[in-house]
Amino acid sequence: MDLRHADLFEISPISILCEDWSGVKRAIDAVIAGGVEDFDRFLDDNPQFFFDVRRFHRILDANRSALDLLGFRDKETFLEESRLRLPANPASNAQVFKAMVRGDTVCQGERVLHTKDGRVVPILWRASLPAGPADPDAYSRLYFFAVDVSELKRVQDALMAAQANLSHAGRLSLVGELAASLTHEVSQPLVSIASHAAAATRWLSRQPPNLDEVATSLNRITVSTQHAVRIVGKMRSFARRGELVTEPMTPQDCIADAVTLVEHEAYRQKTRIAVDVPPHLPTIVGDRTQIQQVIVNIAYNAIQAMQAAKSPERRIAIDASADDGEAVTFTVADTGPGIPDELLARVFQPFFSTKEEGMGLGLSICKTIVEEHGGKLWAANGPQGAILSFSLPVASAQPATL
Numbered sequence: 001m002d003l004r005h006a007d008l009f010e011i012s013p014i015s016i017l018c019e020d021w022s023g024v025k026r027a028i029d030a031v032i033a034g035g036v037e038d039f040d041r042f043l044d045d046n047p048q049f050f051f052d053v054r055r056f057h058r059i060l061d062a063n064r065s066a067l068d069l070l071g072f073r074d075k076e077t078f079l080e081e082s083r084l085r086l087p088a089n090p091a092s093n094a095q096v097f098k099a100m101v102r103g104d105t106v107c108q109g110e111r112v113l114h115t116k117d118g119r120v121v122p123i124l125w126r127a128s129l130p131a132g133p134a135d136p137d138a139y140s141r142l143y144f145f146a147v148d149v150s151e152l153k154r155v156q157d158a159l160m161a162a163q164a165n166l167s168h169a170g171r172l173s174l175v176g177e178l179a180a181s182l183t184h185e186v187s188q189p190l191v192s193i194a195s196h197a198a199a200a201t202r203w204l205s206r207q208p209p210n211l212d213e214v215a216t217s218l219n220r221i222t223v224s225t226q227h228a229v230r231i232v233g234k235m236r237s238f239a240r241r242g243e244l245v246t247e248p249m250t251p252q253d254c255i256a257d258a259v260t261l262v263e264h265e266a267y268r269q270k271t272r273i274a275v276d277v278p279p280h281l282p283t284i285v286g287d288r289t290q291i292q293q294v295i296v297n298i299a300y301n302a303i304q305a306m307q308a309a310k311s312p313e314r315r316i317a318i319d320a321s322a323d324d325g326e327a328v329t330f331t332v333a334d335t336g337p338g339i340p341d342e343l344l345a346r347v348f349q350p351f352f353s354t355k356e357e358g359m360g361l362g363l364s365i366c367k368t369i370v371e372e373h374g375g376k377l378w379a380a381n382g383p384q385g386a387i388l389s390f391s392l393p394v395a396s397a398q399p400a401t402l
Contacts, residue, residue, distance in 0.1 A: 015066035015123075015146040021096070023056025025136040028100055039101045043094055050090045059086065060141065069148060071117035085116060096127065100139070105131050110149075122149050192224040248395055249288055251281045251320040251328050257288070258295035259318070265300065269307045271314040273299070281322055282394035286373045291392070294366045294377075295330065298388045301363070302334035305386070309337040327375065327391040334385040347379050366390070 009016060028039075031049075036042045043049065059082040062075060070085055072078040078085070092111045099107035108126040115121060123146045130138035200217035203210040255275055266273050284291075299316055306314040317333045339347060348367045363377075370377040370390045377390040 010063050012063055013065055015069045016063045017059055017066055017144045018061040019142050019144060020058040020060055020140050021142050022136045022140040024053050025100055025139045027053045027056055028097055050088050050093050054088045071115035099129055105129050122153050123147060124149050190228060193221050196220045246285055246287055248283045248285050250283055252277050254291050255295060255318055258292045261296050262299045266303055269303050271303050271306060271316060273316045276319040281320060281328055284328055284392045285395045290369045294369055294390060297366050298332045302332060302336060306334055306336040311336050327393050329389055329391045331387060331389045333382055333387045336385045338381040338386045339379060344379055
């Protein structure tokens, strides 16, 4: 079959637009010639530039796949309405502008199209540019290729929902394991409340009533009540199924929240927790409950490992440190039996567990959480016991979306 270039353009299953960017290239060259050295900064400071040069841009042609993607039956109507259906998009345009200035031969990106028939279509686009410091006329026929990624986005959303559900299931599993020690911990302020209430009643029954002692007992009831409420509130927040909420937070707060949940079980298993977090560490950004889940899971595993091995000294050291201003590394070290060297590479695999009754999902979930936050999680053996560490980007190095 003898197919000409025009035939291939028309029958391609990929959406293709042929566009004239020569006038835009001349406008950009004029800016550079005017003494602008930092073009990226120029675009940030002059957002109107995107719309000013729009008049120099023209769509010359579109193949059948592009017309179908945009909801048009005929090419003439599309060319007449192309500015309406494909308005200036600063994010996408900026990538093309910057590629022109750098002399790149390829640029690509994402954007959303609003079609003639009312659909909203996310696409990936890619374009080939002339090589080197080309003449503006070389930009008179640029080909832009577009792929509808609606299904990919749907699958990604479903995967994120599944991962969130798995993370929630992991937290519920931890809640079940911590329930016994937390029940004991909550019972202490409840017993204290009952004791102080009885004391207040006795002081009131005296003749005359000792109101100072009554006030003291009531204050103690208030303190004990607040203590119980804090414990229950922490567990309720940890167990609830909520949407992913990212926020700035300090490493100190992340660790303090996690220690609140495991310190009761640590006390019950005669395990001492030492926290060493230097002041003024960089802020990180993420979902507070999920980061808390990682620390709780690792610390609880350490408590269980030391208890199972009947370690004579049971201690967990939790610390955090800054790594060249780019990341914060959290480390949880214990004095237990450690991890057999041949198993180190497998501890983060789903359904692998060193505990007979373990499901093998805890550390796998932790790994997913850390990586979704742009960090990494690893395990090693120290001089005494296991060391699990994870790093998270600081707020200034955090990606725009989690």
